Amino acid sequence: MKTIHIDLGRHLYGGGRQVVHLxxxxxxxxxxxxxxxxxxxxxxxxxxxxxVRVRTLPFGGDLDLAWTGRLRRLIxxxxxxxxxxxxxxxxxxxxxxxxxxxxxxxxxxxxxxPPHWIDLKFRFPLFRxxxxxxxxxxxxxxxxxxxxxxxxxxxxxxxxGHYQPGGERGxxxxxxxxxxxxxxxxxxxxxxxxxxxxxxxDALPAVLARHPAIRVLLFGKGPLxxxxxxxxxxxxxxxxxxxxxxxxxxHRVIPCLDVVAHPAWMEGLGVALLxxxxxxxxxxxxxxxxxxxxxxxxxxxxxxxxxxxxxLSGYLLDLLDHPDRRREFGEAGRRLAVERFSxxxxxxxxxxxxxxALDQGGNDGSIRR
Numbered sequence: 001m002k003t004i005h006i007d008l009g010r011h012l013y014g015g016g017r018q019v020v021h022l023x024x025x026x027x028x029x030x031x032x033x034x035x036x037x038x039x040x041x042x043x044x045x046x047x048x049x050x051x052v053r054v055r056t057l058p059f060g061g062d063l064d065l066a067w068t069g070r071l072r073r074l075i076x077x078x079x080x081x082x083x084x085x086x087x088x089x090x091x092x093x094x095x096x097x098x099x100x101x102x103x104x105x106x107x108x109x110x111x112x113x114p115p116h117w118i119d120l121k122f123r124f125p126l127f128r129x130x131x132x133x134x135x136x137x138x139x140x141x142x143x144x145x146x147x148x149x150x151x152x153x154x155x156x157x158x159x160x161g162h163y164q165p166g167g168e169r170g171x172x173x174x175x176x177x178x179x180x181x182x183x184x185x186x187x188x189x190x191x192x193x194x195x196x197x198x199x200x201x202d203a204l205p206a207v208l209a210r211h212p213a214i215r216v217l218l219f220g221k222g223p224l225x226x227x228x229x230x231x232x233x234x235x236x237x238x239x240x241x242x243x244x245x246x247x248x249x250x251h252r253v254i255p256c257l258d259v260v261a262h263p264a265w266m267e268g269l270g271v272a273l274l275x276x277x278x279x280x281x282x283x284x285x286x287x288x289x290x291x292x293x294x295x296x297x298x299x300x301x302x303x304x305x306x307x308x309x310x311x312l313s314g315y316l317l318d319l320l321d322h323p324d325r326r327r328e329f330g331e332a333g334r335r336l337a338v339e340r341f342s343x344x345x346x347x348x349x350x351x352x353x354x355x356x357a358l359d360q361g362g363n364d365g366s367i368r369r
Contacts, residue, residue, distance in 0.1 A: 001031040001354060004078060006071075006094050007086040008059050012042035012248075013190065014271030015110050018133070018156050018346075019086050020046050025347030027051035034078055036071070062090055071097040082106065082354055085127075092118075095126045104128050104357050110156075110268045112137045112289035115144055124150075128357040131350060134269040134290025152356075154349035155293065158274035160338050165280035165330065167255030176217075176242065183214045183320060186257040186281075188250065188272035189264065191222030196263035196286065201231050201241075202309035203263075203316065208240060211320050219253070221246040254279040258326060259319050265306045267291050274341050277333035282326050284315045294341075300333035 003026070007019050019035070020043070026033040027049045035052060037043045038059035047054055055078075057070050067090055075083070075097065083098045083105045085091060091107075098105045107127045112134070115124070124130060124146060132138040133156045141151055170180040178184075189195040197218065204216065218228070218241065225243070232241045247253060250272075254260070260276040262285040267273075269290035276283055277294060283301030285291045295301040302315035319326050 001082065001358070002034070002078070002080045003031060003082050003084055003354060004034045004036055004075065004080040005084045005086060006036045006090075007043055008038050008041075008089040008094070009043065009087050010038070010041050012046055014156070015087065015108075016043045016046070017271060018108075018110075019043065021157055021159065021343045022347055022350055023047055023052045024049040025343055026351065029347070029351055034080065036074065059090060062093070064090070065093070068093045068097045068100070072101055075101045075103060082358060084108070084350075084354075092123050095123050099126050104360075106131060106353055106357050108133065109137055109141065112140050112266050112268045114140060115146070120144060120146070128360050129353050131353055134293050136288075136290040136293065137268050152349075152353050154346060154353065155290075155341055156269050156271055156274060157341050157343040157346035158271070158278045158337050159343055160278045160334075160341075163251050163254065163275045163278040163337075165255055165334060167252060167279075169256045172253065172256040176215075176244075178215060183211065183258045184256070185214060185216045185316065186219060186254070186260045187216070187262065188219045188254070188260060188276065189262065190220050191218075191224040191228055193224060194264055194266045196265050196306070197224070197228050198231060199263035199286075199307055199309050199312060200261050201235055201237065203313035204235075204237060204240065206310075206313040207316050207320070210317055214240070214320065216241045217244045217257070218242065219244050219247060219250065250275065251279075254281060257281050259284065259316060261312065261316065262286070262291070263304060263306070263309075263312055264288065264291070270294060274337060277341075278337035280330035280334040282319055282329035282333065284312060284319070294336070296332075296336070300329045300336055 023033050033052050035054045039056045044056050083103050085094050085107045105127045106129045108131045110133050130151050132153050135153050138151050138153045173180050173182050260283050267289040273294045283295045285295045286306045287303040288306050297303050304311040
């Protein structure tokens with residue numbers, strides 16, 4: 001079974017890392033995985049397994065109508081059995097190429113926002129299966145009329161060998177110019193509105209009143225960064241909140257944190273949450289999207305209602321006040337990551353979807369409605 005995997009994102013965010021895990025896992029199974037991505041993307045350099053062939057093509061964005069023709073030519077050259085479309089970027093033009101070449105297709109849905117009517121009417125029916133990375137996303141899709149038979153939930157995964165407890169806590173704090181006993185709250189997220197950074201900022205005064213020595217580290221980048229910096233300055237939090245940037249060594253960083261806060265308004269599942277759990281760090285997140293599938297209240301962390309900064313401050317204080325609870329929650333999170341979110345389980349789930357999609361038959365690779 002030859003599969004072409006298409007992801008046109010520029011950066012190696014959570015979704016891109018999932019594609020890498022999947023491709024390198026598929027390389028150990030019968031078949032031939034091929035990655036197609038845009039020229040210059042971080043993803044094109046991230047795949048290390050030589051059994052995965054990487055093809056790069058020029059891509060000028062969602063309005064690059066010539067993309068469909070370029071991809072069609074590549075499909076004719078590669079002669080795959082199936083296309084797996086991973087990203088929303090260029091999604092319609094990519095699906096059109098597969099449709100015109102009469103190739104069965106599968107799509108990964110990684111976000112929990114309601115689907116656009118254009119997708120529901122024109123794009124989604126082109127796929128034999130839509131893989132949701134959380135049950136929360138599957139429920140959103142069902143609620144908007146996507147046929148149940150078309151949907152399969154295969155949760156995202158975390159490399160628990162790469163992300164694990166430990167870390168050089170003292171050295172990391174010295175690197176940042178902090179004392180070795182400084183307690184750190186981390187946020188690992190793109191700087192975009194849906195991630196809820198402002199909810200944490202609103203929660204911090206109550207937390208700092210009891211724990212004035214803590215520091216908050218914001219990891220990531222994005223278009224909202226200038227506005228977030230203004231928020232921090234306006235609230236007088238410059239000495240407490242550090243913009244730590246986008247890092248490629250988060251497997252080293254996360255184990256050095258004491259708590260991770262993720263008060264996102266929406267989240268498909270949250271790869272950063274999986275990585276945090278695997279590193280044995282407790283979580284405070286929001287009851288939205290797929291986050292409750294990772295964060296089990298009173299077990300490995302706490303959940304707030306989206307936007308509830310008072311609840312966020314209360315739960316952060318609970319964890320800061322009780323180091324033993326932080327340790328217990330961290331150990332439980334590690335067990336959850338190992339048992340339910342392994343790379344092997346995710347790869348096997350997607351491979352089974354490919355088999356089902358190909359066994360479905362039909363000439364046009366589409367779902368009839």
